[in-house]
Amino acid sequence: MKPDIQEKIHEELDSVFGSSKNPPTAEELNQLKFLTQCIKETMRRFSVAPFVGRQTDEDLKLKSGQIIPAGANIIISIIGLHLDEKIYSNPYTWNPNNFNDDVVAKRHPGAFVPFGSGARICLGYKYAILSLKAQLSTLLRNYRFTTTLSEENIELDFSIVLKSVNGYNIMLHSRR
Numbered sequence: 560m561k562p563d564i565q566e567k568i569h570e571e572l573d574s575v576f577g578s579s580k581n582p583p584t585a586e587e588l589n590q591l592k593f594l595t596q597c598i599k600e601t602m603r604r605f606s607v608a609p610f611v612g613r614q615t616d617e618d619l620k621l622k623s624g625q626i627i628p629a630g631a632n633i634i635i636s637i638i639g640l641h642l643d644e645k646i647y648s649n650p651y652t653w654n655p656n657n658f659n660d661d662v663v664a665k666r667h668p669g670a671f672v673p674f675g676s677g678a679r680i681c682l683g684y685k686y687a688i689l690s691l692k693a694q695l696s697t698l699l700r701n702y703r704f705t706t707t708l709s710e711e712n713i714e715l716d717f718s719i720v721l722k723s724v725n726g727y728n729i730m731l732h733s734r735r
């Protein structure tokens with residue numbers, strides 16, 4: 560499972576936590592730049608919530624001149640946006656460099672919306688990211704992950720949330 564990437568994450572974790580066995584503080588989690596890039600890239604490549612829905616309460620005129628009438632049900636494809644090659648080059652390749660600061664600065668902020676956007680954006684998005692960072696950093700401080708799955712053979716089930724059809728075959732190896 561991406562041993563080179565895990566090595567880089569382990570280096571970052573070791574530089575932030577050293578040999579500490581304490582639970583992570585908010586300040587320490589803030590320093591985990593590369594781990595955060597990996598989390599965001601995973602949310603881009605495998606959009607947890609692939610679609611969101613809206614209903615128009617008034618006619619909506621698009622830039623193209625087309626009108627979406629009031630009362631229309633609209634499905635917005637978050638996964639379609641996250642895998643659009645006009646936005647991300649090689650969109651099916653998992654690459655945390657997609658979230659390097661300089662790359663993000665050049666992209667429209669609406670090009671990455673794993674938690675939706677606007678008035679109905681996910682209420683728990685800050686908590687979700689913080690909790691992922693706390694859980695993953697704690698596991699990765701102590702373990703190295705391997706899997707029999709590969710990026711190419713993961714089959715996805717597009718339900719309300721995206722799921723792996725082949726399960727989540729992950730093995731943990733102690734780092735100590």
Ligand code: HEM
Binds near residue numbers: 607608674677682
């Ligand atoms: C990785 C984790 C999560 C993802 C990817 C996610 C994603 C989303 C998405 C896409 C929406 C719809 C936004 C829209 O319609 O524009 C949503 C709504 C919502 N989420 Fe999350 N969510 C996550 C975790 C959480 C957590 C941990 C909580 C609560 C602690 C939460 C609470 C909510 C609520 C209450 C709404 C409805 C907001 C509204 O309609 O006003 N979510 N989430």
